[in-house]
Amino acid sequence: MNRKKIELQVSSLVSSRAQAGAYALILNETDGERTLPIIIGNSEAQAIALELKGMTPPRPLTHELFASVLEALGVKLLRVLIYKVEEGVFYAYLYLRSGEMILRIDSRTSDAIALALRMGVSIFIYEDVLDAACIQPNFDELPQEKIEENAKKKSLHSLKEALQKAIETEDYEQAAHLRDQINQLKAS
Numbered sequence: 001m002n003r004k005k006i007e008l009q010v011s012s013l014v015s016s017r018a019q020a021g022a023y024a025l026i027l028n029e030t031d032g033e034r035t036l037p038i039i040i041g042n043s044e045a046q047a048i049a050l051e052l053k054g055m056t057p058p059r060p061l062t063h064e065l066f067a068s069v070l071e072a073l074g075v076k077l078l079r080v081l082i083y084k085v086e087e088g089v090f091y092a093y094l095y096l097r098s099g100e101m102i103l104r105i106d107s108r109t110s111d112a113i114a115l116a117l118r119m120g121v122s123i124f125i126y127e128d129v130l131d132a133a134c135i136q137p138n139f140d141e142l143p144q145e146k147i148e149e150n151a152k153k154k155s156l157h158s159l160k161e162a163l164q165k166a167i168e169t170e171d172y173e174q175a176a177h178l179r180d181q182i183n184q185l186k187a188s
């Protein structure tokens with residue numbers, strides 16, 4: 001099956017009101033109106049914020065180090081592809097070229113995006129993944145609270161589905177972990 005890829009661009013990075021210490025990375029469809037919020041951690045948010053502002057820290061961060069190693073080895077980052085979302089977690093690949101060989105490397109989405117920004121390459125997502133996780137209206141037309149509320153609802157729904165599956169398969173340790181995540185999300 002040949003899945004359609006949609007190009008995304010980083011729109012903004014905002015502090016998440018839904019999760020303490022987390023950030024919402026907002027990506028927009030390049031040729032459309034769909035918006036994709038991704039909750040990321042503090043260190044990835046810092047790396048992305050520095051890239052968005054065109055700032056260079058005095059010492060290389062992990063993403064800068066990795067980019068420098070790739071460049072020193074003559075390996076080119078071709079693109080980033082977000083290929084699935086499962087239980088509110090996004091998955092991405094880095095596509096690299098080393099000589100005539102094309103390599104596909106699994107990556108956390110936040111790391112892949114930070115690296116894509118650092119190396120100036122495009123970020124893509126499969127259209128079915130974007131449809132499953134996007135917010136239809138344009139980001140600029142929605143108040144921040146509404147965007148975070150929508151992201152929280154989607155995440156809560158995914159966690160509840162995963163909890164039900166864990167109970168059905170009698171994976172009670174996973175079920176307890178998911179229950180705690182649901183309670184934490186509801187409390188925030």
